[in-house]
Amino acid sequence: xxxxxxxxxxxxxxxxxxxxxxxxxxxxxxxxxxxxxxxxxxxxxxxxxxxxxxxxxxxxxxxxxxxxxxxxxxxxxxxxxxxxxxxxxxxxxxxxxxxxxxxxxxxxxxxxxxxxxxxxxxxxxxxxxxxxxxxxxxxxxxxxxxxxxxxxxxxxxxxxxxxxxxxxxxxxxxxxxxxxxxxxxxxxxxxxxxxxxxxxxxxxxxxxxxxxxxxxxxxxxxxxxxxxxxxxxxxxxxxxxxxxxxxxxxxxxxxxxxxxxxxxxxxxxxxxxxxxxxxxxxxxxxxxxxxxxxxxxxxxxxxxxxxxxxxxxxxxxxxxxxxxxxxxxxxxxxxxxxxxxxxxxxxxxxxxxxxxxxxxxxxxxxxxxxxxxxxx
Amino acid sequence: xxxxxxxxxxxxxxxxxxxxxxxxxxxxxxxxxxxxxxxxxxxxxxxxxxxxxxxxxxxxxxxxxxxxxxxxxxxxxxxxxxxxxxxxxxxxxxxxxxxxxxxxxxxxxxxxxxxxxxxxxxxxxxxxxxxxxxxxxxxxxxxxxxxxxxxxxxxxxxxxxxxxxxxxxxxxxxxxxxxxxxxxxxxxxxxxxxxxxxxxxxxxxxxxxxxxxxxxxxxxxxxxxxxxxxxxxxxxxxxxxxxxxxxxxxxxxxxxxxxxxxxxxxxxxxxxxxxxxxxxxxxxxxxxxxxxxxxxxxxxxxxxxxxxxxxxxxxxxxxxxxxxxxxxxxxxxxxxxxxxxxxxxxxxxxxxxxxxxxxxxxxxxxxxxxxxxxxx
Numbered sequence: 001x002x003x004x005x006x007x008x009x010x011x012x013x014x015x016x017x018x019x020x021x022x023x024x025x026x027x028x029x030x031x032x033x034x035x036x037x038x039x040x041x042x043x044x045x046x047x048x049x050x051x052x053x054x055x056x057x058x059x060x061x062x063x064x065x066x067x068x069x070x071x072x073x074x075x076x077x078x079x080x081x082x083x084x085x086x087x088x089x090x091x092x093x094x095x096x097x098x099x100x101x102x103x104x105x106x107x108x109x110x111x112x113x114x115x116x117x118x119x120x121x122x123x124x125x126x127x128x129x130x131x132x133x134x135x136x137x138x139x140x141x142x143x144x145x146x147x148x149x150x151x152x153x154x155x156x157x158x159x160x161x162x163x164x165x166x167x168x169x170x171x172x173x174x175x176x177x178x179x180x181x182x183x184x185x186x187x188x189x190x191x192x193x194x195x196x197x198x199x200x201x202x203x204x205x206x207x208x209x210x211x212x213x214x215x216x217x218x219x220x221x222x223x224x225x226x227x228x229x230x231x232x233x234x235x236x237x238x239x240x241x242x243x244x245x246x247x248x249x250x251x252x253x254x255x256x257x258x259x260x261x262x263x264x265x266x267x268x269x270x271x272x273x274x275x276x277x278x279x280x281x282x283x284x285x286x287x288x289x290x291x292x293x294x295x296x297x298x299x300x301x302x303x304x305x306x307x308x309x310x311x312x313x314x315x316x317x318x319x320x321x322x323x324x325x326x327x328x329x330x331x332x333x334x335x336x337x338x339x340x341x342x343x344x345x346x347x348x349x350x351x352x353x354x355x356x357x358x359x360x361x362x363x364x365x366x367x368x369x370x371x372x373x374x375x376x
Numbered sequence: 377x378x379x380x381x382x383x384x385x386x387x388x389x390x391x392x393x394x395x396x397x398x399x400x401x402x403x404x405x406x407x408x409x410x411x412x413x414x415x416x417x418x419x420x421x422x423x424x425x426x427x428x429x430x431x432x433x434x435x436x437x438x439x440x441x442x443x444x445x446x447x448x449x450x451x452x453x454x455x456x457x458x459x460x461x462x463x464x465x466x467x468x469x470x471x472x473x474x475x476x477x478x479x480x481x482x483x484x485x486x487x488x489x490x491x492x493x494x495x496x497x498x499x500x501x502x503x504x505x506x507x508x509x510x511x512x513x514x515x516x517x518x519x520x521x522x523x524x525x526x527x528x529x530x531x532x533x534x535x536x537x538x539x540x541x542x543x544x545x546x547x548x549x550x551x552x553x554x555x556x557x558x559x560x561x562x563x564x565x566x567x568x569x570x571x572x573x574x575x576x577x578x579x580x581x582x583x584x585x586x587x588x589x590x591x592x593x594x595x596x597x598x599x600x601x602x603x604x605x606x607x608x609x610x611x612x613x614x615x616x617x618x619x620x621x622x623x624x625x626x627x628x629x630x631x632x633x634x635x636x637x638x639x640x641x642x643x644x645x646x647x648x649x650x651x652x653x654x655x656x657x658x659x660x661x662x663x664x665x666x667x668x669x670x671x672x673x674x675x676x677x678x679x680x681x682x683x684x685x686x687x688x689x690x691x692x693x694x695x696x697x698x699x700x701x702x703x704x705x706x707x708x709x710x711x712x713x714x715x716x717x718x719x720x721x722x723x724x725x726x727x728x729x730x731x732x733x734x735x736x737x738x739x740x741x742x743x744x745x746x747x748x749x750x751x752x
Contacts, residue, residue, distance in 0.1 A: 011467055012752060044695055066696045086654060086696045087642035090714040091387055111643055112713045135643075142697060143643035143652045175694065266463040267487055267511075267519035276519045278462060282729050283752075286662040318551065319420055319725055320442045320462045321518060337488045338466040349695055353658050353730075356751055375732055376388060376659075 004366040006305045006340060009359055011264040012283035014351070015342065016051075016358040017307075018367070020258035021240060025055045028222065028239045033059075035228045040064050040083060042217065042237030045349045047373045048358060049077040055240055064217070064235045068095045073373035075104035083107040083215070085171065085235065087135060087143055088115065093122045100128035107131035107168050111145045116158035116165060123164035131168035132159045133215065138196035139189065140175040147200040156204055156211075169213030170197045173235075177220035181249055181293055190221035198230040223251040243348035244301050248290035259352065260303060260342035262359075263322065265335050274325040275335050279343050281317040282354055289346025300345040307342065314343055380742040382681045382716060385735055387640040388659035390727070391718065392427075392734040393683075394743070396634035397616060401431045404598065404615045409435075411604045416440050416459060418593065418613030421725045424734060425453040426746045431616055440593070440611045444471045449749035451480035459483040459591070461547065461611065463511060463519055464491065469498045476504040483507035483544050487521045489531055496538035507544035508535045509591065514572035515565065516551040523576040532580055532587075545589030546573045549611075553596035557625055557669055566597035574606040599627040619724035620677050624666035636679060636718035637727065638735075639698065641711050650701040651711050655719050657693040658730055665722025676721040683718065690719055 006015065032039045039059045043052045044066035052063055052074060062081040065071045071082055080103060088096065088108040099106045100123075108130060110116070116132065123130045134156050137144035145152040160167035174193040180186045197214040204211050216228075217235025219242075228234070241259040242252040263279035281299075290297045298313035302324055310331065316323040322343065327335065335341075345351040352358070353374060360368035382391065408415045415435045419428045420442035428439055428450060438457040441447045447458055456479060464472065464484040475482045476499075486492070486508060499506045510532050513520035521528040536543035550569040556562045573590040580587050592604075593611025595618075604610070617635040618628040639655035657675075666673045674689035678700055686707065692699040698719065703711065711717075721727040728734070729750060736744040 010471070010752065087652065087713070089640045089642045089654070091640045091716070095386070110713075111645075115713060141648060142692075142694065142699060143645070146647075264465045264467045266465045269487075269519070271522075272517060276463065278465070281661075281663070281726055285657075286664070286726065287657070288662070316518075318518065319729075323518060337463070337486075337491060340467070350657055350662065353695075376386065 005364060006262055006361070009262055009366060011262050011340065012279040013262045013359050014355040014357065015260050015262050016360050017258045018360050018362040020256060021051065021054065024240050024242065024256060024258060028236060029055070029059060031225055032222065032234050037228045037231055038062070038233045040215070040233050040235050041240065042066070042085065042235050043070060043074060045237040045241055046352050046358070048370050049074060050370045051240060052079060064237070067376045068092060068099070069375040070373055071099055071104065071106055075099060075102065081105050083109070083133070083171070085109060085173070087111060088119065090118055093119060096130065097122060097126040097128060100130060101126060105131065107133060109133040109135045109171050111135045111143055111155065113151060113155055113158065116155065116162050120162035120164050129164050129166055131166045133168045133171040134159070136170050136172040136196055136200060138172040138174055138193045140173060142175055144172060147196045152200060153204065153207070156209060160209055167209070169211050169215065170200055171215040172197055174216070174218045174221045177218050178249070180220065183224065183250060186220050186224040187226060190224040190226035193221050194226055194228060194231050201230065219246060220249060220251055238349060241348040241352070244297070244344050244346045245289035248294055248297070254309065254344065257344050259348045260344050261351065263341055263343055265337050265339045265341070268332065268335060268337055270332060272325065273327050273332065274323060275327060275332070277314070277322040277324060277341060277343070278320060279322045280320045282319055284314065284317060284322065284343060284345045285347060285350035285354055286317065287347035287350045297346065300343040303342040303344055305340055305342060310341070381740060382638055382737070385638055385742060387638050387716065388655040389638045389735050390731040390733065391636050391638050392736050393634045394736050394738040396632060397427065397430065400616050400618065400632060400634060404612060405431070405435060407601055408598065408610050413604045413607055414438070414609045416591070416609050416611050417616065418442070418461065418611050419446060419450060421613040421617055422728050422734070423749045424746050425450060427616060428455060440613070443752045444468060444475070445751045446749055447475055447480065447482055451475060451478065456480050459485070459509070459547070461485060461549070463487060464495065466494055469495060472506065473498060473502040473504060476506060477502060481507065483509060485509040485511045485547050487511040487519055487531065489527060489534065492531065492534035492538050492541060496540050499540035505540050505542055507542045509544045509547040509589070510535070512546050512548040512572055512576060514548040514550055514569045516549060518551055520548060523572045528576060529580065529583070532585060536585055543585070545587050545591065546576055547591040548573055550592070550594045550597045553594050554625070556596065559600065559626060562596050562600040563602060566600040566602035569597050570602055570604060570607050577606065595622060596625060596627050614725060617724040617728070620673070620720045620722045621665035624670055624673070630685065630720065633720050635724045635727065636720050639717055639719055641713050641715045641717070644708065644711060644713055646708060648701065649703050649708065650699060651703060651708070653690070653698045653700060653717060653719070654696060655698045656696040658695055660690065660693060660698065660719060660721045661723060661726035661730055662693065663723035663726045673722065676719040679718040679720055681716055681718060686717070
């Protein structure tokens with residue numbers, strides 16, 4: 001493609017504001033560094049090698065991945081220190097071995113008493129040694145063992161005692177912090193996230209087990225900047241791009257949001273006081289974001305090309321249609337068919353995963369196109 | 377890949393039941409043919425050339441597309457008669473010209489009074505003649521002009537009077553039929569969908585305008601098999617795969633649903649009576665499907681490998697996690713980490729668009745991998 005800007009890029013397209021990305025990377029990078037905690041960003045938010053390079057610059061270089069497809073793509077790009085932060089299961093053992101044989105030091109996680117022995121048997125056959133974390137549930141209730149559960153100790157000992165596994169430590173994710181709109185509540189959950197790991201680590205250490213890494217992470221808790229005493233690593237992901245959900249939550253302002261979907265008006269109705277844009281359920285994702293707090297949130301906020309909020313929402317989506325309703329007549333006048341807008345979607349991780357590339361916007365021009373490594 | 381079946385395919389993966397696809401294609405193909413209506417299936421549901429060939433076999437060969445990316449991919453595969461059923465806007469005129477120059481007869485749609493002249497000017501410069509439909513709103517309220525709106529006549533005349541456009545006729549989509557769970561209500565909406573076009577066509581013809589095609593389409597109205605008197609073309613899409621939403625709506629049975637997501641258990645908790653599978657918001661999509669009628673619908677029904685309903689739902693999703701809760705203890709016993717299940721997701725169109733290929737299942741074996749043409 002030749003020289004492009006927001007007036008010439010095809011629609012719908014994913015637009016990345018590079019200055020904002022740099023500012024977010026610096027803000028959270030500095031925050032974590034000041035606490036003496038290592039930043040292992042979760043690249044699931046963008047699945048993009050260039051963005052991972054940007055956010056790990058000046059850090060130790062480790063990343064977190066959400067799929068083995070990401071592990072392969074980032075491994076090929078030189079990211080050799082990775083944690084796959086979805087519990088491992090036997091159907092993926094062979095793919096994990098393949099990554100280790102190719103020199104990618106991929107740590108895996110589990111909360112299951114039977115996984116360590118099964119994984120050790122396969123690792124032994126392949127002559128590799130796989131780092132394994134216990135996943136701890138700090139209150140989210142999705143996966144992981146409660147820190148007080150005796151099974152937690154048993155799984156850690158099973159990992160530590162396996163010849164071809166290495167006990168990497170404890171890992172947790174305060175996913176429930178996404179439901180906490182009050183900053184005080186987020187700070188409390190962030191403290192609990194840390195405390196859950198520290199308590200279990202103390203018990204394990206008292207029984208003679210080495211617990212190298214205590215890994216926490218979620219954008220709502222990391223931005224709450226808790227006392228990370230005893231914690232060695234943080235894995236936030238969303239903070240690099242932020243989104244309408246985080247802005248409603250209060251972990252960022254809308255001016256921090258770095259990802260928008262460029263869209264064009266394809267239909268305008270004065271009778272319905274509505275326009276239809278060509279960014280629908282696929283281009284935006286069907287994530288309802290802050291619907292629990294903001295019933296009018298819809299699927300994203302509507303901005304003009306300069307990023308100014310028009311005060312409108314994408315109220316409904318079908319596959320390739322986004323419906324923007326309740327448009328005041330004077331605004332409708334300025335939105336004829338062909339007009340371009342930018343949609344600040346609810347959830348940047350899911351929106352990015354709908355596209356195959358970011359179009360990188362820097363001081364008004366599209367300066368690059370960066371690939372998004374989708375798939376599994 | 378070598379010989380594969382559901383026990384060896386990587387997870388998550390999209391699995392297509394070929395026998396069911398063939399049965400659905402035959403059922404709706406026969407239904408429409410008996411009515412003397414031409415079937416122009418909407419390929420947005422699958423974005424897959426092989427599936428389009430299967431569903432147009434014995435039909436006239438035209439298809440409907442939802443993106444210009446589909447238009448290019450299907451055009452390259454030999455589908456030269458296409459309708460792009462999202463309103464056209466000036467930013468896409470050049471891409472439409474490019475398709476016409478390459479011999480793809482792509483019809484476009486509009487409900488806008490300014491589009492015909494603008495498109496005609498560009499078509500004139502390129503020396504092509506572009507078929508254009510008026511989009512009619514038959515009650516859905518998304519886009520299109522009401523059949524009684526005088527602007528409808530004006531837009532049709534503007535198209536018909538443009539030297540490098542061809543007035544193709546009238547097109548509508550009863551999207552609101554997706555909200556009609558009662559078969560009688562669907563039949564009524566199907567009749568209204570037809571009547572809206574027929575009434576406007578009669579008025580236009582009385583004023584001397586030729587109206588070649590009257591095109592309706594949506595799976596809920598087509599399966600209602602209305603009296604298609606005066607209608608020349610139907611554009612259903614979802615019927616080829618169906619999904620949990622359509623099964624709840626009653627346009628199909630669960631045994632008609634041809635698309636599932638193969639997933640593996642990655643975590644099991646007796647305390648939470650839950651398992652986590654590796655099919656989350658990306659693999660399934662966040663479409664809430666029949667949530668309005670079935671508040672427990674979640675994000676999909678859980679089946680075993682033979683397709684038997686386990687009576688469980690994917691209650692919550694995060695990016696790569698699907699949470700299956702309320703699992704009875706005896707069922708939990710049969711779902712250790714590594715167990716594979718199939719998820720019948722709510723909305724097959726959006727689920728398919730999350731993946732890059734279908735894995736084609738025929739009498740127990742994966743016999744093919746068919747590409748999904750995503751993007752715009």
